[in-house]
Amino acid sequence: MSVKRGIGVSPGVVIGRAVVLDTEETRVPKRTLPTEQLEHESQLVDRTFAAARSEVALERAAFAERAGTELADIFGFHEGWLADPKPRKEIQQLIQEKNYSAAYAISVFMRRYRRRFQEMTSPFLQERAKDILDIEKRLLRHVGAEARQDITELDEQVIVVAHDLTPSQTVMLDRTRRVLGFATDLGGATSHTAIVARGLGIPAVVGLGNLTSLVSGGDTVVIDGTHGVVAINPDASQIEAYKSQAAQQVEVQHALSELRDLPAETKDGVKVTLLGNIEFPEDVEVCLSKGAEGVGLFRSEFLFLQGGAEPSEEEQFQSYRQALELLGGRPLIIRTVDLGADKLFPGRQAEPEQNPFLGLRSIRLCLQNLPFFRAQLRAIMRASNHGNVGIMFPLITQITELRQARYMLNLVTEELEEEGYEFRYKAPVGIMVETPAAALCARELAREVDFFSIGTNDLIQYTLAVDRTNEKVATLYNGLNPAVVKLLKMVVDAAISEKIDVSMCGEMAADPICTMLLLGMGLRKFSMVSGSIPSTKRMIRSIAMTDANRVATRALQFETEREVMNYLREETRKILPDVV
Amino acid sequence: MAENSTHIEREVTIINSQGLHARPVMRFVDIANQFQSTVKVKKGTVSVDGKSPMEMMLLEATSGTRLQLVADGQDAAALIDALAKLVADKFHED
Helix, strand or coil, rough: EEEECEEEEEEEEEEEEEEEECCCCCCCCCCCCCCHHHHHHHHHHHHHHHHHHHHHHHHHHHHHHHHHHHHHHHHHHHHHHCCCHHHHHHHHHHHHHHHHHHHHHHHHHHHHHHHHHHHHCCCHHCCHHEEEEEEHHHHHHHHHHHHHHHHCCCCCCCEEEECCCCCHHHHHHHHHHEEEEEEEEECCCCCCCHHHHHHHCCCCCECCHHHHHCCCCCCCEECCCCCCCEEEEECHHHHHHHHHHHHHHHHHHHHHHHHCCCEECCCCCCEEEEEEECCCHHHHHHHCCCCCCCCEEEEEHHHHCCCCCCCCCHHHHHHHHHHHHCCCCCCCEEECCCEECCCCCCCCCCCCCHHHHHCHHHHHHHHCCHHHHHHHHHHHHHHHCEEEEEEEEECCCCCEEEEEEEHHHHHHHHHHCCCCCCCCCCCCCEEECCCCHHEEEEHHHHHCCCCEEEEHHHHHHHHHCCCCHHHCCCCCCCCCCCCHHHHHHHHHHHHHCCCEEECCCCCCHHCCCHHHHHHHHCCCEEEHHHHHHHHHHHHHHHCCCHHHHHHHHHHHHCCCHHHHHHHHHHHHHHHHHHHC | CCCEEEEEEEEEEECCCCCCCCHHHHHHHHHCCCCCCCCEEEEEEEEEECCHHHHCCCCCCCCCEEEEEEEEEECCHHHHHHHHHHHHHHHHHH
């Protein structure tokens, strides 16, 4: 058995067989396979070439229509190259002789082939290395797509091991309902894999370095998300030990589920509202089963990340309506599309940005793509007649952005009225407070909205100038940095004095050591991944407001995050020793 | 080899300015594949399959390069004629 340590991002222990995913743009890890699997890999090579070839043919035809056949001939080379049986033969030979996986054999062959061009003396021919690279990328994408597709057809439950997972991959995997756990080479506590895994309540460990080169498909793998450990091919007695750990955790979950129908209120009777964060309408059911009183954050961009065509206004409307109907009158806050940065606009060629987190993302992207934004607002407003919907604009940094977004909403409202639709005229409008700019101007913003929702993940990253997915600086990313705590206080104070609703939908809302601090600051609404609702409820039910107020006052006086953390840990331990 | 198989060799010189790059290679291979005969393309000691774009690209035949075409099969003569004409026509490039 070998053991790798990473960052445990979603607790729990699972044992299962591994499926290793290769992703586009990453070097394919070297992997050797048992002989009986080689025939499958050889066939995979044939299918990959066929798929790549028909894709090029389509692109060539489309390009010829726009640019003429002369230029389209460039694709002719790619197509002809992919039709040539020689490369396939050589790749299949590598598989047979060296037991390589299809993906690895393709990458080895293509790399060697490409090097021949780089060594040529004619600069014009050297340039062809780019075409070869293009073909290579296309093949690797198809071989990966094939591997991903295999997963959706699996009968058994698996542990997914990958270099990194994109939001859309994670979502796609999630929908197969066959994923026991995730383990990735890259990623931090707030990566998408982490968020999705926590939402599903399945164990995940990220930041494991070179795990993908250590694990082969079919290996038995244990993921211990509680301790951030992954064990590869454990022996029988080790498996037994992990199994008993897993059973224990099921018991704890069971105990928590008994809290489901009890109110989320403090020992002294102060009522708190617990809401769920969701990606898809179907997630509402899980939320309600965990005791959520509504949805505080519907990440609507996930509708756009499923692959395939961009959802139309009508399709969006159906999704929002479905969520509202499942909620049966309970609130649903829809965040308008928060794309850009790490989540790409599928099907649209975006120019790469130097600094995407400071670039064209989120509300900025929407305000520069008005037809797209308008379709979403129309879909939300049309759905408003089917339940209790609120609209939330993300990444607001100045009041004019809010006004522009509201202006669009008013236009849409007028349009719908003229077209004879029935809808709620006064659907609440709010913003995500997730930039220091919005926090510092919270009072002014509060006068123009119905609610705030504090997005701690981005607020922390922008306040502390830390990329939360960069392992080299990830330790600096801490919501208990006094700068962040002060901003949180400002936002809650502004909301209370302007008498608007305020909730928190970031990771911090579900962190047990922060519960007392947040209650003491005056926060009464928490929105989180549904898996965290039961444990947060238990925490809230153990707290007395007198303690929460005292803790919040004291926590605001420290100079370092270390002091704040230690203090909150200590106070939390006094109340519920087992959560710290 | 079939009964009335012929073996034909002919030397050609690449004269288009960009040499044997992607598009010429494809034109060459497309023509070669219209015939039954096999065709080898030799540059010095290097010999590649004239029907394989992958191998043809590796010839590194710049303008002025002399290549030996070696065809075997029933329609070897017609194949060599067609390919020699393509090379002489500068692959319809310049």
